Amino acid sequence: MRYSGDIIEEVRARNDIVDVISTYVNLKKSGSGYKGLCPFHNEKSPSFSVSPSKQYYHCFGCGVGGRVYTFLMQYENYTFTEALKYLADRAGIKLPEGEMTEEEKRKASLKQRMYDMYKAAAVYYYYQLYNSPKGKDAYKYLKDRQLSDDIIKKFGLGYSNVNGGLFAYLKSKGFNDGVLMQSGLFSMDEKRGAYDKFWNRVMFPIMDINNKVIGFGGRVMSDAKPKYLNSPETLLFDKSRNLFGMNIARSSRRKNLIICEGYMDVISLHQAGFDNAVASLGTALTGMQANLLKRFTDNILVTYDSDEAGRKAAMRAIPILRDAGLSVKVINMKPYKDPDEFIKNLFASEIHPLLYF
C-alpha cells in the first residue's frame, strides 16, 4: 500500500515505541532507556534495549534494531502496510485509502485463500466425524474420553477418513493446486499424485488468537505411529508463536492462565469450566509463547504430566515464563498422569485443588 510520508510519520509519533514493545517484551528501566530479553534470539541476560528519546530499539546480541514499524514487521511478521494499519488503529487514526502494490495484492490474497481453505478443511473433518462410518469410531473414542457434543463443537474436532478425501473435496470447492500444496495437509508422489497426509485421525483444528484455523493436530485411531501428528509450519502457522486454546482462553474471566502439554488436557479442562487452559503445539514452550501469555495475564499455572518428561518440561518452561515477567506456580498432578485424568478423578470426588488458585 502506498501512503504519504506525513501519515507514516504521524502514526509513528502517536505510538510510543516503549508502550508498543512492552506488550511483547518485559522491559525494565535502565538509565535513560529500557532493557529486556531479546525476543529475536535466545539469551539469559538482557541485551535488547529501547530508547524512548530516540524512539529506537537495538539488540547488542544479534544486532537487530529499528523503529516501531520494523519491530512489528520482525515480531509479527507483518508487511509494512500491516504494521502501519495496526499502529494507526492502536492510536485511533483513520488511514486514507491507500493503493496496494502488486506484491501486496498477491500475498494478501494467498493468505486469505489459505484461511478459507483451512476453514473448509475443518468443516469437512467435522462432517466426517458425525457422518462417515469410520468417523463413528472416532466419535466413540471422544465419547469414551467423556467429551460432550458441545465441547466437540466448541473446539471443532473432526475426523480424517481412512481413504482421505480432503484433497478432492477442496478441489471441488475451487481451491487450486498452488494453495493446496502450500497447506501442509497433502503429500505428492509420482504414483498417487497428491494425497491426504492425515488419515484415520481425530483432528484438532489449531486456531490463532483471532479464531482462524491455521493448522491441525491429528491423533491416530490405530496403533500407527506417530500417535500425534501436527501439520507443518506455513505462511500462516508458526508453532513458536501460537498456543492451542488461546483463542478461547484470551477472553476467560479468570485471573490466570493454565498451560498444559496436550490438546486433550486443554479440552478436558475447558469442559470442566477452566476456559483459561492452553497448550504449546507439540514443542517445548518458547519465549514468544511466554510473551503471548503475558499479553493476557500476569499469572501462570503449569500443569504438565506428572512423569519424568513432564517434570523436565516444566523445569524448562519456568525460567522462560519468569523471564517474560510472569509469576509461575506448578501444580503437582500426582498420583494422576495428566490434567485430563486429574480433572476426571478430582471432579468426581469434589476435592478440587485448582479451585483454590
Ligand SMILES: [Zn+2]
Ligand atoms: Zn537479539
